[in-house]
Amino acid sequence: MTSNFADSVIPNTALSVSGLTDYICLLLEQDQHLRQVWVTGEVSSANHHRSGLFFTLQDPDGTAGIKCVAWNNQLAKLAQIPIPGEQLIVLGSIRVYPQRGEYQLSVWQALPAGVGLQALRYQQLRNRLLAEGLFDAERKRPLPLHPQTIAVVTSPTAAAWGDIQKTLKQRYPGLHILFSPATVQGEQAPESIVKAIERVERDGRAEVLILSRGGGAVEELACFDDERVVRSIANCSIPVITGIGHQRDESLVDLAADACGHTPTAAAEMVVPELSELYTQHRQRVVALHEAMHDVWETAENQLQTLRNRLRRLRLDRQVQQEAQKLAWQRQQLVQVTMGRSQQARQHLELLRQKLASLDPKAVLQRGYAVVRQENGAIARSASELAVGQELLIQLGQGEVKVKVMEIKD
Numbered sequence: 001m002t003s004n005f006a007d008s009v010i011p012n013t014a015l016s017v018s019g020l021t022d023y024i025c026l027l028l029e030q031d032q033h034l035r036q037v038w039v040t041g042e043v044s045s046a047n048h049h050r051s052g053l054f055f056t057l058q059d060p061d062g063t064a065g066i067k068c069v070a071w072n073n074q075l076a077k078l079a080q081i082p083i084p085g086e087q088l089i090v091l092g093s094i095r096v097y098p099q100r101g102e103y104q105l106s107v108w109q110a111l112p113a114g115v116g117l118q119a120l121r122y123q124q125l126r127n128r129l130l131a132e133g134l135f136d137a138e139r140k141r142p143l144p145l146h147p148q149t150i151a152v153v154t155s156p157t158a159a160a161w162g163d164i165q166k167t168l169k170q171r172y173p174g175l176h177i178l179f180s181p182a183t184v185q186g187e188q189a190p191e192s193i194v195k196a197i198e199r200v201e202r203d204g205r206a207e208v209l210i211l212s213r214g215g216g217a218v219e220e221l222a223c224f225d226d227e228r229v230v231r232s233i234a235n236c237s238i239p240v241i242t243g244i245g246h247q248r249d250e251s252l253v254d255l256a257a258d259a260c261g262h263t264p265t266a267a268a269e270m271v272v273p274e275l276s277e278l279y280t281q282h283r284q285r286v287v288a289l290h291e292a293m294h295d296v297w298e299t300a301e302n303q304l305q306t307l308r309n310r311l312r313r314l315r316l317d318r319q320v321q322q323e324a325q326k327l328a329w330q331r332q333q334l335v336q337v338t339m340g341r342s343q344q345a346r347q348h349l350e351l352l353r354q355k356l357a358s359l360d361p362k363a364v365l366q367r368g369y370a371v372v373r374q375e376n377g378a379i380a381r382s383a384s385e386l387a388v389g390q391e392l393l394i395q396l397g398q399g400e401v402k403v404k405v406m407e408i409k410d
Contacts, residue, residue, distance in 0.1 A: 043057060046082050088110050151200040158184065184213040
């Protein structure tokens with residue numbers, strides 16, 4: 001039933017893909033205007049191949065482009081070799097590439113026409129940003145050694161996103177990867193990239209940001225030379241590394257970023273170390289530390305043995321023993337001298353005590369003598385000093401008495 005329906009709908013004049021391509025080829029390649037045509041434009045990209053030089057010729061405003069090829073047998077005849085950024089006038093013919101359904105300009109001659117407008121704009125912008133210091137080395141911040149949270153800005157459909165995830169997980173499992181999607185090609189790409197970077201900054205968790213795209217022709221990477229994107233990278237609050245697989249040596253975002261990996265995989269490899277390498281380095285440090293400690297221990301042991309040998313040669317143990325014996329003898333002498341002097345001091349002290357006791361007035365009184373004192377306390381030594389009726393104080397061996405003079409005898 002299906003076959004009958006198709007037979008009734010599809011006309012007999014339907015062409016195959018190759019039939020349609022042949023028809024288009026006939027129209028283009030047999031057209032008198034297209035068999036020999038002069039075209040002017042700016043070379044946006046060029047790629048040498050073993051069969052020839054393939055390049056793209058683009059209008060200055062980037063609204064249209066055409067693929068061109070100069071085969072090897074024609075290259076030597078060109079007055080100007082196509083170089084990206086140059087304005088050319090080329091002579092060639094339109095040819096169709098059936099396998100891809102594409103047409104291209106087969107170039108016979110290329111004449112210089114000055115610097116291209118896009119290249120001039122690129123250079124002017126680069127010089128202006130360079131003068132502002134956006135590319136200065138002093139602005140470059142070091143990447144964190146062991147980041148735990150990494151932000152990635154790229155297209156969700158790009159192979160770069162998959163490459164980065166795979167590389168990060170293989171090198172450093174357990175990372176937290178924040179994905180901020182963006183359009184990385186076309187007129188909307190610059191604004192989309194700027195907003196994606198702003199989302200990462202507002203989130204505040206990422207320690208480093210990867211801006212990536214998985215390559216492409218120069219015409220497709222114009223967003224990475226956009227001033228808005230360059231300033232967003234330069235003013236980002238966290239370190240930024242670019243991984244853009246472009247044909248040109250570097251874009252303006254590469255110059256403004258803190259590091260450049262050139263490809264998504266290379267950027268991911270620069271952001272985190274590989275755990276296996278870290279483990280190997282750790283083991284190497286452990287071995288080196290063990291060897292260093294062993295060397296120190298051996299050196300100390302050798303020094304100790306050397307000192308022991310020197311002690312044996314000097315016989316310091318005998319000297320120490322002799323000095324100890326000498327000190328013991330001197331101690332004994334000191335003790336004897338000290339004890340002798342102490343005995344002499346005790347004997348002298350006893351002699352002085354006895355003398356003192358013999359001179360003590362109280363001792364005299366104990367033998368029956370008395371001391372007579374006048375009222376003023378003076379000792380009465382002569383009877384002629386006293387008067388009848390005078391009161392006297394007599395101090396005995398035990399106590400005192402008060403008397404009154406009744407008579408004085410000469």
